[in-house]
Amino acid sequence: xxxxxxxxxxxxxxxxxxxxxxxxxxxxxxxxxxxxxxxxxxxxxxxxxxxxxxxxxxxxxxxxxxxxxxxxxxxxxxxxxxxxxxxxxxxxxxxxxxxxxxxxxxxxxxxxxxxxxxxxxxxxxxxxxxxxxxxxxxxxxxxxxxxxxxxxxxxxxxxxxxxxxxxxxxxxxxxxxxxxxxxxxxxxxxxxxxxxxxxxxxxxxxxxxxxxxxxxxxxxxxxxxxxxxxxxxxxxxxxxxxxxxxxxxxxxxxxxxxxxxxxxxxxxxxxxxxxxxxxxxxxxxxxxxxxxxxxxxxxxxxxxxxxxxxxxxxxxxxxxxxxxxxxxxxxxxxxxxxxxxxxxxxxxxxxxxxxxxxxxxxxxxxxxxxxxxxxxxxxxxxxxxxxxxxxxxxxxxxxxxxxxxxxxxxxxxxxxxxxxxxxxxxxxxxxxxxxxxxxxxxxxxxxxxxxx
Numbered sequence: 001x002x003x004x005x006x007x008x009x010x011x012x013x014x015x016x017x018x019x020x021x022x023x024x025x026x027x028x029x030x031x032x033x034x035x036x037x038x039x040x041x042x043x044x045x046x047x048x049x050x051x052x053x054x055x056x057x058x059x060x061x062x063x064x065x066x067x068x069x070x071x072x073x074x075x076x077x078x079x080x081x082x083x084x085x086x087x088x089x090x091x092x093x094x095x096x097x098x099x100x101x102x103x104x105x106x107x108x109x110x111x112x113x114x115x116x117x118x119x120x121x122x123x124x125x126x127x128x129x130x131x132x133x134x135x136x137x138x139x140x141x142x143x144x145x146x147x148x149x150x151x152x153x154x155x156x157x158x159x160x161x162x163x164x165x166x167x168x169x170x171x172x173x174x175x176x177x178x179x180x181x182x183x184x185x186x187x188x189x190x191x192x193x194x195x196x197x198x199x200x201x202x203x204x205x206x207x208x209x210x211x212x213x214x215x216x217x218x219x220x221x222x223x224x225x226x227x228x229x230x231x232x233x234x235x236x237x238x239x240x241x242x243x244x245x246x247x248x249x250x251x252x253x254x255x256x257x258x259x260x261x262x263x264x265x266x267x268x269x270x271x272x273x274x275x276x277x278x279x280x281x282x283x284x285x286x287x288x289x290x291x292x293x294x295x296x297x298x299x300x301x302x303x304x305x306x307x308x309x310x311x312x313x314x315x316x317x318x319x320x321x322x323x324x325x326x327x328x329x330x331x332x333x334x335x336x337x338x339x340x341x342x343x344x345x346x347x348x349x350x351x352x353x354x355x356x357x358x359x360x361x362x363x364x365x366x367x368x369x370x371x372x373x374x375x376x377x378x379x380x381x382x383x384x385x386x387x388x389x390x391x392x393x394x395x396x397x398x399x400x401x402x403x404x405x406x407x408x409x410x411x412x413x414x415x416x417x418x419x420x421x422x423x424x425x426x427x428x429x430x431x432x433x434x435x436x437x438x439x440x441x442x443x444x445x446x447x448x449x450x451x452x
Contacts, residue, residue, distance in 0.1 A: 002026035005033065005068050015039045025068070031075040033063060034194075042194045043071040045078055050085045058089045059194045062187070092190060099191045101146065102139040105130045107189070108182050120334070121250050126178060132163045133175050143183075143191045148199045151179055159206055169206040176203050213370040214377040219349060226346035234324055235339035237301065239371065244298040246375030249368050254332050255323040257306070340368055 002024040003009070013023055013035050022044065024032040030046040041063035048055050060066060060074050078088045109130070113123045137154050138146065155172045162168025180200035186192045215223065220243075227236045241252045294302070302323070309319055319325075322332040344350055344364035351365045 028072050028075045045075045047082050049087050056089045099143045146199045151200045173205045215374045222347040226343045232339050235336040242371040246372050256321050
């Protein structure tokens with residue numbers, strides 16, 4: 001039975017236990033809303049072709065993307081074509097059947113891999129997964145014909161052997177996530193029938209261990225020494241700022257002097273006295289502006305870099321707006337992977353294994369991203385609240401910051417030991433006076449930390 005559909009009614013249509021259920025609109029004959037057992041809702045139009053009288057069902061679009069008013073207008077438009085002998089579904093099927101996964105990848109890169117919409121590192125990563133894994137296996141396959149088993153097989157193959165020749169279980173998960181995104185767009189663009197669904201949805205993924213790595217005081221001291229001795233001081237200064245700010249690598253690499261300028265927005269008039277760094281939306285993961293208070297050590301480092309830049313200007317050199325310019329002064333520095341490996345080896349932050357052929361393999365056991373975790377761990381150890389740490393690091397979800405909550409155990413354990421010592425029969429040696437928690441933006445990680 002048909003009823004007058006509204007957006008509110010559609011929103012609350014229940015999903016069936018299995019299969020799908022269609023609720024028809026009384027305003028436009030043949031127009032309805034199909035609800036699947038998974039809860040997906042789409043506007044459909046039932047009609048008969050004039051040539052054969054065959055009953056057909058045309059999917060207008062997802063209820064997430066269409067309102068009932070627009071769906072009614074589209075249904076009326078298609079019914080006019082049908083009255084003239086047209087068959088909208090046949091035309092759609094013809095276009096859809098011609099689209100391959102290669103076409104889908106190309107459209108995705110053109111419309112969604114824009115540096116203004118995504119972080120540069122994410123753009124590079126998506127392109128690499130498309131090039132290395134998706135196209136070699138699926139490029140000639142029709143978008144309409146891709147089945148969940150195709151995605152499962154690809155996931156299993158990557159899990160067993162990645163581009164490097166070794167198992168790539170985490171990479172396999174990322175490829176499935178990317179395929180899921182692309183096929184969601186394919187459904188939106190009409191390249192795949194909604195009844196066929198998204199073949200990458202519901203794929204069992206590999207379990208991923210939560211990686212938590214924080215540098216100890218001794219490791220920080222070793223890294224500090226390695227930084228001082230390394231020949232590439234530009235890369236080292238990037239590492240230092242990563243430690244001092246807790247920022248992400250691409251946020252620091254793409255720093256511009258104007259982000260610190262309280263006046264004209266040019267690097268020559270930089271004002272560091274405000275003690276904050278304003279990260280533009282284009283560089284942050286959350287795509288929002290984020291102000292970061294700078295510690296005294298971070299301000300000092302930036303002041304040194306500014307002084308060096310101003311000296312070069314006096315000599316008549318043409319300078320970049322970036323704090324860490326790329327080779328030849330073009331763009332900004334984008335990669336320090338080699339330098340990070342060298343620093344880890346020098347600081348002995350590595351795992352050493354012996355291969356079957358007898359050769360030794362040296363692998364850094366600290367990622368660049370772990371510097372961000374280290375910054376947070378130091379703040380926690382100083383008693384800074386998680387909410388404050390979350391704001392400093394630019395976390396949009398409280399759960400992201402909550403991963404550091406267990407680090408409060410050490411101060412609590414220390415407090416318990418102090419209480420126990422006070423009640424013990426034998427008076428222990430006097431404890432040093434506890435340091436006051438440093439406020440957010442204070443010297444987070446001294447770069448020349450001494451062993452206590």
